[in-house]
Amino acid sequence: MPPTTAGRVVGVIVGVVVVQFVMLVAFAWPATRSAPRDVPIVVTGPQASAVAQRLEQQRPGAFDVRTVPDEVSARTALTDRDAYAAIVTGPQGPRMLVASAASPTVAQLLQQVAQNMSPPAAPTVPVRDVVAADPDDPRGAGFGALALPLVMSSLAAAVIVTFAIRGIGRQAAAVAGIAVLGGACAAALAQGWLSVLPGSYLAVSGVMALAIAAVAGVVTGLVSVMGRPGIGLGALVFMLIGNPLSAATSAPEMLPQPWGEIGQWLPPGAAATLLRSVAFFDGAGAGTPLTVLLGWILLGALLPVVGGLRGRRAETADNGRNEPALVP
Structure with a gap:
């Protein structure tokens, strides 16, 4: 086999292997390392600071929590796509608002967070979907x-x-x-x-x-x-x-x-x-x-x-x- 032909064959082999490696990394790595990182959430109400601290303690680095003045501002943050969820605190306990249309995956994760927010034997924190995903494609x-x-x-x-x-x-x-x-x-x-x-x-x-x-x-x-x-x-x-x-x-x-x-x-x-x-x-x-x-x-x-x-x-x-x- 002439040297030029041999070099071309080696180049093709190396190129294909590199492409395969890039494909494996590009598709498998994000899937296996999927986890919340600074997911924007807003909180409001008298216990807003306490809720923000609890979230940081339970899931360090998972959420980027911002305090807003009232529930109207919290809902606006969801409809304007500034946040994936809002936690509204009050005398009856906290409530969570989500926008599953922004990401059904994140909405499901946040529902699990809401369940973990409730003390043992206490009622589960209610979750309401403010901007829902398409009913024919709820999981996206x-x-x-x-x-x-x-x-x-x-x-x-x-x-x-x-x-x-x-x-x-x-x-x-x-x-x-x-x-x-x-x-x-x-x-x-x-x-x-x-x-x-x-x-x-x-x-x-x-x-x-x-x-x-x-x-x-x-x-x-x-x-x-x-x-x-x-x-x-x-x-x-x-x-x-x-x-x-x-x-x-x-x-x-x-x-x-x-x-x-x-x-x-x-x-x-x-x-x-x-x-x-x-x-x-x-x-x-x-x-x-x-x-x-x-x-x-x-x-x-x-x-x-x-x-x-x-x-x-x-x-x-x-x-x-x-x-x-x-x-x-």
């Missing part, structure tokens, strides 16, 4: 299952557009058309047949269209700059890293840090957070994830321009080398 399994197919189909769309269509403008038009139509179909599936998302159909389909455009546009742009390796890089960033760090099945605060926060700056995590905001919270907390998706879409629009400039420079250089030398 269907919602979480939307993330991976959306990313995979967007990657497939980028590959098809790259090899089937030539020209920056035509590729951009194809990505935009796929995003709009794909978002509309995905929203119809999620809200109709699967019934896992409430809210405005236009808003939900718009979020899904943005997610598709972000992934497909960037991967198409990477191919224009890097060639076929751009597909691998896009799959690595968006599917192998972005999908498990999206926290679509739990919450960013349940992942090891800083990975939970990093996941929110990638399209899968931003799309999941934005979907929750528009479907359950009337758009509350939508600003940051919307900005993230628009930023990736802008990057996807700029990359083909960079690729086109590089191609022109390479063509000019080749022409210069091929020009016959002038004979004096």
Whole structure:
């Protein structure tokens, strides 16, 4: 076997093993290390300070507890997505308010916390769901299952557009058309047949269209700059890293840090957070994830321009080398 061929084989073997290792770490590590870390909670009432101290003693570092003036402020913190739960203290004892729509996983954890707050032989602390998850998807399994197919189909769309269509403008038009139509179909599936998302159909389909455009546009742009390796890089960033760090099945605060926060700056995590905001919270907390998706879409629009400039420079250089030398 020639040395160059042997080196290529070794390189492929090492590359595949590295990809497998990254996949195992990206998917298994967050799942096995899932635990609450600075989950925002608000407390109010005469025993608010005592409750905050008790939570810190029972679960150090698990909750980020903030005191608010009254129950109205506590409910507002939930509906504005500033907190996952509120503990209201009073003469009749504490009560817990949760927003399971923000994360069914966190809501279930908080219900266990509420049970542990009650002294032995005392009534269990009542829990009320202020912003409930979809009744057809109370555990959020269907919602979480939307993330991976959306990313995979967007990657497939980028590959098809790259090899089937030539020209920056035509590729951009194809990505935009796929995003709009794909978002509309995905929203119809999620809200109709699967019934896992409430809210405005236009808003939900718009979020899904943005997610598709972000992934497909960037991967198409990477191919224009890097060639076929751009597909691998896009799959690595968006599917192998972005999908498990999206926290679509739990919450960013349940992942090891800083990975939970990093996941929110990638399209899968931003799309999941934005979907929750528009479907359950009337758009509350939508600003940051919307900005993230628009930023990736802008990057996807700029990359083909960079690729086109590089191609022109390479063509000019080749022409210069091929020009016959002038004979004096």
